[in-house]
Amino acid sequence: xxxxxxxxxxxxxxxxxxxxxxxxxxxxxxxxxxxxxxxxxxxxxxxxxxxxxxxxxxxxxxxxxxxxxxxxxxxxxxxxxxxxxxxxxxxxxxxxxxxxxxxxxxxxxxxxxxxxxxxxxxxxxxxxxxxxxxxxxxxxxxxxxxxxxxxxxxxxxxxxxxxxxxxxxxxxxxxxxxxxxxxxxxxxxxxxxxxxxxxxxxxxxxxxxxxxxxxxxxxxxxxxxxxxxxxxxxxxxxxxxxxxxxxx
Ligand SMILES: NC(=O)c1ccc[n+]([C@@H]2O[C@H](COP(=O)([O-])OP(=O)(O)OC[C@H]3O[C@@H](n4cnc5c(N)ncnc54)[C@H](O)[C@@H]3O)[C@@H](O)[C@H]2O)c1
Numbered sequence: 008x009x010x011x012x013x014x015x016x017x018x019x020x021x022x023x024x025x026x027x028x029x030x031x032x033x034x035x036x037x038x039x040x041x042x043x044x045x046x047x048x049x050x051x052x053x054x055x056x057x058x059x060x061x062x063x064x065x066x067x068x069x070x071x072x073x074x075x076x077x078x079x080x081x082x083x084x085x086x087x088x089x090x091x092x093x094x095x096x097x098x099x100x101x102x103x104x105x106x107x108x109x110x111x112x113x114x115x116x117x118x119x120x121x122x123x124x125x126x127x128x129x130x131x132x133x134x135x136x137x138x139x140x141x142x143x144x145x146x147x148x149x150x151x152x153x154x155x156x157x158x159x160x161x162x163x164x165x166x167x168x169x170x171x172x173x174x175x176x177x178x179x180x181x182x183x184x185x186x187x188x189x190x191x192x193x194x195x196x197x198x199x200x201x202x203x204x205x206x207x208x209x210x211x212x213x214x215x216x217x218x219x220x221x222x223x224x225x226x227x228x229x230x231x232x233x234x235x236x237x238x239x240x241x242x243x244x245x246x247x248x249x250x251x252x253x254x255x
Contacts, residue, residue, distance in 0.1 A: 009036065009231075009235035009236055009237050010235055010236030011033065011036040011037050011038050011087075011231065011234060011235050011236075012036065012037030012038075013037055013038075013039070014037075014038050014039070014086040014087055014234075015038070015039045015040075015041070015078065015079075015082040015083045015084060015085045015086055015087070016030075016033050016038045016039070016040045016041070016085065016086065016087035016088070016089065016234070017040075017041045017042075017043060017075070017078060017085050017087070017088050017089070017121070017125060018030040018033070018040060018041070018042050018043070018089040018091060019043045019044070019063075019065055019088075019089065019090050019091055019092035019117075019118070019121055020043075020044060020090075020091035020092030020093060020140075021040075021041075021042025021043060021044050021053070021058070021060070021089075021091070022042060022044040022046045022048060022052075022053065022060065023044070023091060023092070023093075023190075023191075023192070024188070024190035024191055024192065024223050025091055025140065025185070025188065025190060025223055025226050025227070026042070026044070026089065026091035026092070027042075027052070027053070027223075028223035028224055028226065028227035029089050029091060029226070029227045029230040029231070030042055030053075030056075030058050030089075031056060031058075031227065032224070032227035032228060032230065032231045033087065033089075033230070033231055033234060034056065034057065034058060036231055036235070038087065038234075039059075039082040039083070040058050040059070041058075041059045041060075041061055041074075041078045041081075041082060041085075042058050042059065042060045042061065043061050043063040043065065043071075043074060043092065043121065044060065044061075044062070044063070044092065045062070045063070045064050045065075045092075046062075047060075047062060048060045059078075059081065059082070061074040061077065061078070065092050065113060065117030065118070065120065065121050066112040066113050066116065066117045066120075068120050068124075071120050071121050071124050072124050075121075075124040075125055075128070079128055084128040084129070084131050084132050085125050085128045085129060085135070086129065086132055086134065086135050086136070087135070087136050087137075087138075087234045088121070088122065088125045088129075088135070088136075088137045088138070089138045089140075089230055089234070090118045090121060090122065090137070090138065090139045090140060090162075091140045092113065092117060092118070092121075093113065093114050093140065093158075093192075094109055094110050094113040094114060095110075095155060095192060095195065095196055095199070096109060096110045096154045096155060097151055097152050097154065097155055097196060097199060097200060098151065098153060098154045099150070099151040099152075099153050100153065102153065102154045106154055107154065110154050110155065110158055111158065114155075114158035114159075114161070114162070115158050115161045115162070115165070118139060118162065118165065119165060122137060122165075122169065125137075126173065126176075126178065129173075129176065129177075129178050130176050130178075132177075133176065133177045134177040134178065135173075135176075135177065135178040135179070136178070136179050136180075136181075136233060136234045136235075136238070137169065137173075137178065137179070137180040137181070138181055138182070138183055138230050138233045138234060139162045139165065139166050139180070139181070139182045139183070140162065140182070140183055140185075141159045141160075141162040141163045141166070141182040141183065141184045141245065142156075142159040142184055142185055143184055143185070143186050143187075143247070143249050143252045143253055144156040144159045145159030145160045145162060145163045145182070145184060145245075146160075146163075146184070146253055147253070151200075162182055163182050163184075163245055166180050166181060166182040166243065166245070167243050170242045170243030171243070174242060179233075179238070179239075179241065179242035180242055180243065181233050181238070181241060181242060181243070181244045181245070181246060182244070182245045182246070183226065183229055183230060183233065183245075183246050183248060184245050184246065184247045184248065184249060185221060185226050185248045185249060186214070186215055186220070186221055186247075186248070186249030186250050186251075186252035186253075187211040187212075187214065187215070187220045187221065187252070188220060188221040188222065188223060188225075188226060189208070189220040189221070189222065190223060193207075193211070193220070208220065214252055214255070215249065215250035215251055215252050216250060216251025216252075216254055216255060217250035217251055219250065220250075221248065221249075221250055225248060226248050229246055229248045232246075233246060
């Protein structure tokens with residue numbers, strides 16, 4: 008009913024929390040979903056849900072090109088691209104050349120290269136929806152988050168530029184900007200920064216008007232909305248799924 012049934016979708020970072028939840032939601036609405044991730048489907052979760060996984064490092068253009076053409080052959084031209092893959096480096100002014108190269112090559116360059124190789128398939132269909140994962144961290148400064156936040160600001164910039172480049176081909180491009188979602192990335196960033204998890208959950212919850220962190224399914228519902236015909240007049244937008252974080 009929402010125009011998702013039978014469409015082919017790629018979700019990068021599809022074995023991560025938000026990517027996987029988005030893939031499941033798109034599959035529930037009838038999409039044929041391919042997951043691109045650097046990780047293997049170790050616990051067989053994706054296979055169990057009938058999601059095709061492709062082991063792809065999105066900082067490697069050759070791997071992207073091969074995987075995109077394999078998806079087209081097996082599932083048909085891609086109509087929906089969810090750019091969720093990200094590398095998490097939380098550093099301030101002390102970030103090293105290696106820190107910058109690691110995060111930029113995945114969050115900015117990798118996202119751009121996947122988009123580059125999917126767009127020709129969308130052009131064949133004369134329609135498409137690209138959903139790029141930014142964050143509330145793409146709107147505000149946060150202490151010692153310069154490396155990560157700069158990539159999330161960049162994602163919003165790419166979204167607006169690509170929306171202009173691709174509108175005449177019937178391709179919509181939007182960003183999705185979650186607040187704090189209780190995922191393994193949150194748990195891992197607490198560990199990386201040596202912070203107490205329960206205390207950080209309380210602090211993160213208090214930052215949102217709704218007094219809690221979000222759930223992966225709540226983000227996935229917004230991804231499916233942007234992918235669907237319900238969002239047919241929406242392009243170049245940033246959709247906040249942030250429990251009121253930025254309204255404070
Ligand atoms: N979790 C949150 O609270 C939150 C909030 C705002 C925005 N986001 C954004 O949502 C997106 C998903 O975050 P998440 O919480 O699901 O994180 P996650 O770590 O669970 O998922 C990220 C996935 O990307 C994959 N990945 C990393 N490098 C890759 C590479 N080179 N090639 C292919 N895959 C690679 C990882 O293996 C992982 O499966 C990210 O873009 C993140 O910035 C998350």
